[in-house]
Structure formats: C-alpha cells, structure tokens
Amino acid sequence: MFLTDEERRILDGAFGEPQRIALGVLLKLGEAYGADRMLEIMSAHVVGSSYQIAGEAGLEIYSQLVAQGARVKVRTTSDPGSIDFARWREFRTPAGYAERQIKIAGLLDQMGVIPTWTCTPYTTFNVPRFGEDLGWSESSAVVFANSVIGARTNRLAAYVDVCAALVGRVPRFGLHVSECRRGEVLFELDPGLSASFEDHYFPALGYRVGQVTGDRIPVVAGVKHATVDQLKAFGAAAAASGSVALYHMVGITPEARTVEEALGGQPPAERVGIGPREIAQTVEQMSTGQGGAVDVVGVGCPHASIDQMRRYAALLQGKRVHTGVQLWICTNTAVEEMARRMGCIQTIEQAGAKLMVGTCHNDCPLGAWGFRRLATDSGKFAYYTPTTVGTECVFASTEACIQAAITGQVERK
Ligand code: F3S
Numbered sequence: 001m002f003l004t005d006e007e008r009r010i011l012d013g014a015f016g017e018p019q020r021i022a023l024g025v026l027l028k029l030g031e032a033y034g035a036d037r038m039l040e041i042m043s044a045h046v047v048g049s050s051y052q053i054a055g056e057a058g059l060e061i062y063s064q065l066v067a068q069g070a071r072v073k074v075r076t077t078s079d080p081g082s083i084d085f086a087r088w089r090e091f092r093t094p095a096g097y098a099e100r101q102i103k104i105a106g107l108l109d110q111m112g113v114i115p116t117w118t119c120t121p122y123t124t125f126n127v128p129r130f131g132e133d134l135g136w137s138e139s140s141a142v143v144f145a146n147s148v149i150g151a152r153t154n155r156l157a158a159y160v161d162v163c164a165a166l167v168g169r170v171p172r173f174g175l176h177v178s179e180c181r182r183g184e185v186l187f188e189l190d191p192g193l194s195a196s197f198e199d200h201y202f203p204a205l206g207y208r209v210g211q212v213t214g215d216r217i218p219v220v221a222g223v224k225h226a227t228v229d230q231l232k233a234f235g236a237a238a239a240a241s242g243s244v245a246l247y248h249m250v251g252i253t254p255e256a257r258t259v260e261e262a263l264g265g266q267p268p269a270e271r272v273g274i275g276p277r278e279i280a281q282t283v284e285q286m287s288t289g290q291g292g293a294v295d296v297v298g299v300g301c302p303h304a305s306i307d308q309m310r311r312y313a314a315l316l317q318g319k320r321v322h323t324g325v326q327l328w329i330c331t332n333t334a335v336e337e338m339a340r341r342m343g344c345i346q347t348i349e350q351a352g353a354k355l356m357v358g359t360c361h362n363d364c365p366l367g368a369w370g371f372r373r374l375a376t377d378s379g380k381f382a383y384y385t386p387t388t389v390g391t392e393c394v395f396a397s398t399e400a401c402i403q404a405a406i407t408g409q410v411e412r413k
Contacts, residue, residue, distance in 0.1 A: 001030050002037040007038055018166050019073075019166055019167050022163035025160060026163050026171055029160060033171065033173040035171035038172065041134050042129075043077070044074055044135040044161055045135075045138055047079040047138050048137075048158035048162055049078035049104065049113070049117070050079060050081050052363050054158065066110045070166055071112045072111055073165065074168040076112070077116040078105075078118075085102070092366075114126070116332060117332060118303050122145055122149065123305060124334050131151065133151075135170045139155060140239055140240075141302075143235035143246065144302075146175055146181075148253055152181075181264075182262075182263060183217050184268065186218075187218055187220045188272070189222025189274050189275075198397070199397065200397035203379030204286065207286055209234075209244065210241035210244050212242070213242045213244055217246050217248070220247060222250075223252060228305070233378065233379065235247060236379060236380040237378075238379075240379060240380040248262035284413070288392050288393045289392025291409070291411045291412035292409060292410070293408060294375045296328070296375075297376070298360075298385065299329055300356070301376065302380070303331045306339060309335060309342075309344045309348075311398065312348055312402065315399060316348055316406075317351075321405045324408065325405050327352070327402070329353060330356045330361070336357050353405065361388070373393075373394065375404040376393060376394075376396075
C-alpha cells in the first residue's frame with residue numbers, strides 16, 4: 001500500500017503509541033482487502049462504546065490507550081451503550097455491569113469521543129455530507145450514511161472503528177471506491193404493492209432484501225415515497241437479515257436517480273420481483289412466536305426520532321399500558337430532551353411506558369426480567385432479540401405494537 005511521509009512517521013511512532021498501533025491495524029486491514037492507499041476521513045462512529053460489545057478486553061485496551069495519551073483525531077460519536085445511564089436500576093441492570101459500562105464511558109470521554117450513545121448519530125451529532133469518507137461501524141448507521149446520504153464507509157468492526165478515529169484514516173477499498181458502489185441485485189416492486197405501500201412494509205421489505213442480497217448491493221425500484229424514518233427502518237432491517245451496507249432506492253437515494261444509474265450502466269446479476277405475497281411471507285417469517293399474551297414491547301429501533309416520539313405520544317394519549325407489560329421506547333438524549341419540551345414524554349410516562357435512553361433491548365442485559373414474548377415494529381429487533389433477549393418475537397406495525405402494550409395481547413399476522 002502506498003503510504004504518505006506522514007503515515008510512515010506515524011508507523012515509526014513519531015506521533016505516539018496509540019497512533020502507531022492504530023495505523024498498523026488499518027494497514028493490515030487494507031493489505032488484506034487490496035487497498036491502494038489510506039483515505040482521510042471526516043468522522044468516525046464507534047460501536048465498541050458498548051460494554052456488551054467491548055467486554056473486558058475493551059476495558060483493558062481503552063485503559064492502555066488512555067494511559068498512552070490517546071485522543072481521537074476526527075469527530076467521533078458513540079453508539080448505544082449497554083445501560084441507560086440515568087435509569088439502569090429501573091431496568092434491573094446488575095450494578096457490577098453498570099459500573100463497567102460507566103468506566104468505558106469515562107475512558108471514551110478522555111479520548112475525546114462525543115458521548116452521543118445513539119445508533120442514529122446522522123440526525124444530529126455527526127451529520128455527514130454526500131461523498132465524504134467516513135470510518136463508521138454500527139450496521140444501521142453505516143447503511144444510512146452510505147445509502148441515504150451518499151457518504152462512503154465500509155462496515156468497520158469494533159476496535160477497527162477506534163483505530164480509524166485515532167488516526168483519522170481508513171484504507172481505501174470497498175464502498176470508498178465508486179465502482180464498488182454499483183447495484184447488483186434489482187428488486188422490482190409489483191405496481192399494486194407500490195400503490196398501497198404501508199409504513200410497516202419498509203422493515204419487512206428491508207428484511208426480505210437483506211435475506212436475498214446477503215453482502216451484495218441491492219437496488220429497489222417501485223417505492224414511490226419514503227420518509228427518513230422509513231429509510232432508516234428499511235436499512236436497519238436489510239443490514240440485520242443480510243449484511244447490506246449500501247442500498248439504492250430508485251428516485252429516492254442520491255446515487256439512484258434512475259435504475260441505470262443505480263446499476264452503474266450494467267445489467268443486474270439477479271432480478272427479484274416483490275409483491276404482496278412476498279411481503280406477507282416475510283412478515284410471517286419475522287415472527288418467531290405465536291400471537292397471544294405479550295410481556296415486553298420494543299419500539300425505537302433504530303433510535304426514535306422526534307416524529308416517532310410524537311406518534312407514540314398520540315397513540316398513548318389517555319391510554320394505559322396493560323399491567324404486567326413493559327413498553328420501552330428507545331431513543332437518545334437529544335430527542336428525549338426535545339420530546340420532553342413538547343410534552344410527549346409526559347404523555348408517554350403517564351400511560352406507563354418507559355424511555356430507554358442511550359441503549360436498547362439488544363444492548364442491555366435483560367435476563368432479570370424473564371420475558372417470554374416481545375412485540376416489535378423493528379426488523380432489526382425482530383432479527384436479533386430472540387437471541388439477545390431470549391424471547392419469542394412477534395413483528396407488527398407501530399400501531400399494533402402500541403395497541404399490544406395497552407391490551408396485553410398481540411396478534412400474529
Ligand atoms: Fe440501535 Fe439497538 Fe436497534 S443499537 S439499531 S436500537 S438494536
């Protein structure tokens with residue numbers, strides 16, 4: 001790989017041990033993937049902020065880095081942690097576990113990481129521009145940055161993201177290279193489905209697209225309109241059920257003004273038709289459990305926006321969450337604060353729902369609750385929570401999930 005004089009000096013230790021180690025890791029990664037050189041990045045986003053992901057090894061590595069004077073070189077934000085820093089006792093998090101997450105938070109603070117604790121940094125704290133190179137991890141954030149914004153990042157692993165933050169560089173390969181951003185699998189929506197596309201079809205479509213695409217790049221044609229929250233839900237599901245890091249939605253995402261542009265002028269490797277039957281089959285597959293009594297409901301994955309908070313508040317206005325059911329809404333501190341000023345939090349809390357801020361069902365240890373059945377409107381939760389929370393899962397629309405929390409019963413479609 002070509003290295004600049006400055007990069008050679010970093011590797012010689014001229015800028016300290018943390019930078020030397022970090023660039024060494026990135027160099028090995030670049031060599032493994034055939035990168036030709038390093039790229040300077042505008043920002044990093046790190047998943048190793050979570051104790052569940054970083055573990056004891058992370059604590060040790062971050063402690064050493066801090067002792068050696070490590071500071072991030074570019075704007076760097078933290079993904080959700082493994083606790084709600086303000087309410088961890090309410091979520092029955094063991095004290096020893098919480099202490100370890102708090103320790104990681106302190107170490108990241110010392111390295112200069114912005115303590116955002118969110119998987120949606122792109123809405124407020126770490127907003128990339130089209131074409132910028134980034135060093136991000138967090139599958140849902142990576143797919144959003146690449147697809148909806150048109151920024152460029154590979155899906156970095158935990159610790160590699162911290163290395164990128166420490167030197168402000170990543171090796172140039174994969175989604176940093178224009179030719180590697182060309183769509184490969186073309187999904188064509190049936191016109192009948194396009195005309196009546198409902199909100200909860202976005203995570204279901206994303207889930208289906210991820211299953212079929214794997215790690216290739218999908219192009220979706222036929223979606224007439226999509227909000228930022230719908231694109232967020234679609235991408236998170238595709239990144240979970242497959243390992244999609246970039247999608248093109250024709251007429252909606254910036255590198256897909258036409259099907260031809262999305263495919264880079266080449267024919268697709270595969271064409272896949274999607275109609276009401278495929279969506280119904282996928283919704284069916286996303287539920288691992290039967291309908292019936294529900295004990296936990298999870299919304300706000302990826303972290304809820306202010307529009308979503310208003311929607312939850314409207315659905316909960318004057319209602320009461322059923323006894324024995326936990327309705328937890330995941331979001332970040334910025335949205336929490338704004339929603340509080342707007343009166344949404346009061347409505348939500350009066351109804352008996354709880355905010356889960358800076359974390360989520362997937363990141364927190366929830367064994368103490370003994371949950372059996374989770375209802376969610378998130379494709380990513382539907383994919384992971386049967387393993388991480390150990391529950392059955394029923395996927396349903398946002399309205400049906402809130403209704404399930406109120407009645408204590410969820411219907412499987
Ligand atoms: Fe975010 Fe947790 Fe979902 S990190 S994307 S709310 S699984």
